[in-house]
Amino acid sequence: MSGNSEVISLGCRLNISESEQIKAMLAGEDDVVVINSCAVTSEAVRQTRQAIRKARKARPEARLMVTGCAADIERDQLAAMPEVDGLVKNTAKLDPRAWNVPLDAPPFVPSRTRAFVTVQNGCDHACTFCVIPQGRGKSRSQTIPQVLEEVEKHLALGAPEIVLTGVDVTSWGHDLSDNPPLGKLVSAVLDRFPDLPRLRMSSLDGIEIDPQLEELFMGEDRLMPHLHLSLQHGHDMMLKRMKRRHLRADAIALVERLKAKRPEIAIGADLIAGFPTEDAAMHSDNLSIIEALDIVHGHVFPYSPRPDTPAARMPQHSRPLIKQRAAELREAVRSRRNAWMQTLVGQPLSVLAERDGTGYAPNFARVEVPQGTAAGTILTITPNELSEGLLR
Known part of the structure; x- marks a missing residue:
């Protein structure tokens, strides 16, 4: 991004996907922080409020906006937080007009692994x-x-x-x-x-x-x-x-x-x-x-x-x-x-490498990958031990 905008995503995989699209729309914007919130449980709302406070402390001069499910369901409570500059309805968060950015289609977001x-x-x-x-x-x-x-x-x-x-x-x-x-x-x-x-x-x-x-x-x-x-x-x-x-x-x-x-x-x-x-x-x-x-x-x-x-x-x-x-x-x-x-120890597994030194087998078992493996690489690994919830 040309500016230093940031999108913080909480909750479900759908929110992660939508956060990537919001990032693309805000690519030319300066000093904007967006909290893409979750409201599925009271704990998720607590984490949303915590993320808002943490973001404001880290970026005191930024324009801090909140969207996502909590922005609708807990609208009055979040709007009353002094850290929040504005809210965008969940149903409008992929509309460029909600962010005051050009109506041109936002750039396509390069995929993760x-x-x-x-x-x-x-x-x-x-x-x-x-x-x-x-x-x-x-x-x-x-x-x-x-x-x-x-x-x-x-x-x-x-x-x-x-x-x-x-x-x-x-x-x-x-x-x-x-x-x-x-x-x-x-x-x-x-x-x-x-x-x-x-x-x-x-x-x-x-x-x-x-x-x-x-x-x-x-x-x-x-x-x-x-x-x-x-x-x-x-x-x-x-x-x-x-x-x-x-x-x-x-x-x-x-x-x-x-x-x-x-x-x-x-x-x-x-x-x-x-x-x-x-x-x-x-x-x-x-x-x-x-x-x-x-x-x-x-x-x-x-x-x-x-x-x-x-x-x-x-x-x-x-x-x-x-x-x-x-x-x-x-x-x-x-x-x-x-x-x-x-x-699964001793079984050859086809593993898709992530960016953190681990990857996922087809059955979603988490597996350690060799140091230096590029994210997005699919390789066959035969783990020889299970340690701390990770096949190594």
Whole structure:
């Protein structure tokens, strides 16, 4: 950038992708700091406020702007912070007019080692714990030609892996005229770009994985064997009170079908600890789903009430109990993950090198790469030990 603008991204992969586009739009601007915020939990909002204070301390003369979900959901509170100069609505953050920059299309952002391509934004569901629809609006899909065009640009810049991302990726296509399933989009990307080495999916709602996408997960080598489920809980009553659309048995059946055809597929999942009315037996089922699904990439969220959500009006647990249950879930995931990682010792792995001296195998296992390996290189590594969560 010609100026010294900075974009600080918090939260999801979609925010990371959008932050790169904001950077491109602000390339000619001087002394601007943008906080691209998250509001998925109260902890995410706390981290947003902390990032704002830290940025102001580091850049006292900069114009400090806040966008992202918290800029909508916590608008009044953030606007009242003395460090903040202005807010940009989440739905407007990719509009150059919101930043007072020229209306010309912003320059295309050179990809990272993994290029995030946003295929969908917003959410039409009404999970009782979630505020994201308030910050992201209704589900909107990119068309297949739009997605293919962006993928092509990233590949031309040398991106070795494409990640298809969004707020509710499996709802892609529901708002398009022919209501195509997500599997049709994934097939289109793989067919159009036969030389694409690696295609990865971000978090998916398992109950909405269509048969075509399921078949691709089972048999397409270039679609990475890594499925991260928007699961949330392992007990049916909790899932119903969350207003999720699947049951425990649905998730187990999906994973069993996939692993029967592709045993190496690695399962990740989001899990909420201490949801209102969760009793000890329900928490036990939440713990047991980790083993039942062989969850090796777990994101555990201690429940926190979000404004204007039905769950916030349910009987709440104490913070110490929620933290304790979250710790137990994290320990169960850590134990399962370490056992799985140990089985990869001695196996040759195709690893995509990142910039920090590590890289990721197709199953998203983290692997140390030889010193001096250029970011974006795909190389075969046979690790001989597991140390501190890293294959070496």
